[in-house]
Amino acid sequence: MNKLYVVGMGPGAYEEMTIRAVKTLEKCQVIVGYTLYVELIREHFPDKEFFTTPMRQEVERCRLALETAQGGRTSAMICSGDAGVYGMSGVLLELGREYPQVEIEVVPGVTAAVSGAACLGAPLMHDFAVISLSDLMTPWELIERRLRSAAEADFVICLYNPSSRKRADYLKRASDVLLQIRKSVNLCGIVKNIGRENAGSRICTLEELRETQTDMFTTVFIGNSSTKEMNGRLVTPRGYVW
């Protein structure tokens, strides 16, 4: 059976890959991925053959990986964070039905919600909802409905894809939906470039979040009604009684 691994490489730094992810890539001959992610890890795997495809060419990238595996070379498709969280493992498994000789194994990675939470402190100690603001595949009305439901249920909310050049005002629009339900002083966190150059995080209120311009390398956290700032860290109390 020819093997194709779909590997979550964590937020960016080599140190944040799991040992299983590193060992998996070490036993592969070919590593396929989006150019930016390949560049983040290339130096650590000097004897591998790398195939890169630009952003948006997800299906082509998956077919390339499936075809190299089918051709007999042990291959890996890498994704940032976890491959199963807004990543490629779903589409790879769907397309994989056309390549019955290829066995696909999913190797988990540290997703941005988790690595970003660690930068801020401990915002995800209680129930949380993860919502992507990208409306490429999800209609904006559905995104708003999910935002509203999570806000009403007092979930901590973690936003992926908070904005991009084309969607410059999406975080503002999402904040407006949340502000209909949550208080303007609701604490939030913004984390940029986790595990990469120019990493940074900051804590603000929901009102301030509304005025913040983010980019596609940012993950946003909206605390629940008990989330607090403690010594500069964002903490959602677990509910232990002191």
Ligand code: SAH
């Ligand atoms: N599979 C990835 C998510 C891909 S969607 C994962 O599990 O993390 C892309 C979104 O993820 C970005 O817009 C951003 O919101 C978040 N993200 C991914 N890597 C990040 C990083 N290094 N720093 C900050 N946010 C990141």
